[in-house]
Amino acid sequence: MIVCPYINDDKASAVTSKEHRTVTRAAHQEPNVLRLKRLGIDTYQELVIFMSTASPICRSEGWAAQSRVQVSHNGRSIVTTLNVTTSALLGPDEASLSEAAWRVLGAAEGDLVRLTHALPVESLSQVRAKVYGEKLTAAGIASIVRDIVAGRYSDIDLAAFVTAFGGTKTDLDETIALTTAMIETGERLYWGRAPIVDKHCVGGLPGNRTSMIVVPIVAACGLTIPKTSSRAITSPAGTADAMETVAPVDLDLTQMRHVVEREGACIVWGGRVRLAPADDVIISVERSLDFDSTTQLVASVLSKKAAAGSTHVVIDIPVGPTAKVRSTVAAGLLESMFEAVGAKIGLSIRVVRTDGTQPVGRGIGPALEARDVLRVLRQSPDAPEDLRARALMLAGSVLEVGGAAPAGAGLARAQATLESGDALRKFEAVCGAQGGMREPAIAPLTHVVRATRPGQVIGIDNRRLARLAKLAGAPRAASAGLELHARLGTKVHGDEPLMTIYAEAQGELDYAREYLAANPQVMDLEDS
């Protein structure tokens, strides 16, 4: 039998166990409690606590920069990374949090928090096992995803996870397990009917705002399509940004459900509804590392769709030299993975490969892209034909997989729905249900970029084009961006306009023009 072998030696302070506890508590009175002060430091998603090197807690606990510290408040606990301050920013009895940590902990300035050593994160042993080449069980993968959603992984831990699961080291079973775990660690919507359809485009092309056209066409044909979309992260506009220029998108789950029950459709911001929240955490580290993992891509897309209650999903894979998927071989591998995982989690998947060589439509930037969408829905003579054709083709596919059109007849039904005005009316109704439709704003400042001589457009640099639109203010300035007047193959005969830059502030217009002057290869003209 093993029992506590200690007694106190110094007779003067010899106390019973109970007395001892009282003495020490009196000596340090709530020893690990600090008062929160707001410093307003945004570290993106990482949960960071800031404490003074002069804090007695740092000293007694042996904590230093990068230590993992558990912070508890009102029954909630988060695990944070410690940054220490050596200046007068924080007193010895104060602590501060990164913006993400304030949010997750639900604490306010002046609140008291209790600090303890963070327990080891058990699921990291699963990550280590993967590093050693082991195949993980579904339970092991689920434990990782639960810890990620609970905020127990530091950015360093997340990078190790993404790397260990990257490349070709995960198989179909593990991808299925990851997808399932990502669904189960968030909210999940049930609609009490079927089919529930959706569409998703893998890897963005500038201006590719087909969702805002596909959704109303499909819903006008009687299918249910609860679309969640993202805001721009590195691009000049996400679907949520473009949609927001015509209607509110920041709806919670209850509001979203109301809209879909009334109109059979919605186009809302996915960040608010927190379906498959693990994905939001993982994706930011993936982006930082610029890793393209098929496992992670498939799990990311399909977990969001399944959590939204979808049963039938059309996946658009643009293929092109500067697109995310660059060859038909890569597209084929991705397609078969989507279909296999979809089948296992009860999603019927149809993959459509599309042209990924240049931007879609004419506008780049939230309001300019929404304007293109409205022109297509309103059948304006100046509607961009490529956006219209692409959206009709995708809508036709969704109609077919959702059973609203026989195989081969989807496109015709989509076209008829657009031309009858039903799609426009449905779009207006969805906007109304989301809070009211408005016209996208038009930027006050413009600058037309013209050709200097005759020639033919032989190259468009999507990456530089996106940067130009961002310098002009997109997506923060919703009406800023670009309107393209030329596409690949366009022949110019003199000083015809190639594009117009839109901005809300003179400084931003100047920045964009300066960048363009230094980067003429944004659009390459060959002498004719």
Added chain:
Amino acid sequence: MIVCPYINDDKASAVTSKEHRTVTRAAHQEPNVLRLKRLGIDTYQELVIFMSTASPICRSEGWAAQSRVQVSHNGRSIVTTLNVTTSALLGPDEASLSEAAWRVLGAAEGDLVRLTHALPVESLSQVRAKVYGEKLTAAGIASIVRDIVAGRYSDIDLAAFVTAFGGTKTDLDETIALTTAMIETGERLYWGRAPIVDKHCVGGLPGNRTSMIVVPIVAACGLTIPKTSSRAITSPAGTADAMETVAPVDLDLTQMRHVVEREGACIVWGGRVRLAPADDVIISVERSLDFDSTTQLVASVLSKKAAAGSTHVVIDIPVGPTAKVRSTVAAGLLESMFEAVGAKIGLSIRVVRTDGTQPVGRGIGPALEARDVLRVLRQSPDAPEDLRARALMLAGSVLEVGGAAPAGAGLARAQATLESGDALRKFEAVCGAQGGMREPAIAPLTHVVRATRPGQVIGIDNRRLARLAKLAGAPRAASAGLELHARLGTKVHGDEPLMTIYAEAQGELDYAREYLAANPQVMDLEDS
């Protein structure tokens, strides 16, 4: 031929290229320059820049939290991760840096820095290739290590590197390439003579301060041993901490060279001399992930030794259930990797396996460990026999590999050198050359922990013992820590002392006692 196809449209502002540049420069006057303000935030090694969300640079460049930003000052550039501040901490024309970034950039409060987008880090493509299972070339690995030393890897990038190279995915060639690259990216010492010997212990046991005994014995026998050692990171004391209680250790390369040229030996802090600096960066992320990679361990140890100019190295591998190496199989694999890599980079290696089941000596904490060392060197009757025997055995091995004793005669020569007092005199001389010898301080506060009943010590928890010593103040409080009066197998008959806690402050002594009361398993007593 492709030429710039743009002209300005709005005739009023139509300017020539030169005029245009003048206009825009006037508008934004040094648009990407901010003034540095010190906030005193320590993020350990990560290079971070802090900027206000209100900064026009953030807005125009599209930067947000986690963006990678290049910061230039006085011809030096570093790549930083952006944290944005939403409070009044920083004005729109101000920026701040993490403590590591101030150091690496060599900037001071009030200096102006220029900010630009960080160029993509080319060598990350090598890390991605490794993720996909490719074998890397020596040139590819060298490019990674150069970028790490230049501070171009974020903590996320470093975690990906450590993970991609972890497990069993690197082979001998890659380990050799990594070791070589780590040597070549730092200072390297040449001594103009041979042999240059060294010793290293893999994975710490509390109290295992053999280096402070081995070095003077070996040097007293005429060999050259330029020992660099580390400070504690997670343990209660590193060799540099213990040595610092008897002599200065914070020497630069020139000072270190003087000491070695005069005395044939030194025991200095390796952090100052920056041999194989990549290792210092990589190891902190490894520690955070708790990854045990053979490749990284071998590269870490051997690169430091080779950079210090060593030719013959004895590696001590403690094997035990709570040690870093837990089985003889694991020890064998590590041993063969050390020997193979050593042979390739011109180092002669001898591996010695030692008992790793319990602490060595009696003291745990900088001054208490130094006291053990001095007792051995001074041949006090109360010198800890296990530390003495271990140090003599290791010194004997070093003497044999360095050619100062025939095979099998090293131990006897080491013993004679200790018993003659030559080792003590050499230690005193080395301390004098490093800046002067002093006696280690004795902590003012003590608490003796006694057994409550008869029994036998059947278990010592090294991890909890280390934590107890740290709560008492070690290594910051140099005289704080523990002195053990019992070892595995010790039989106690009544209320005999098991250990003494030393502290410099009453609060710390109380913390340690409180922890001990809650964690009786630090030392397990079985009833006899």
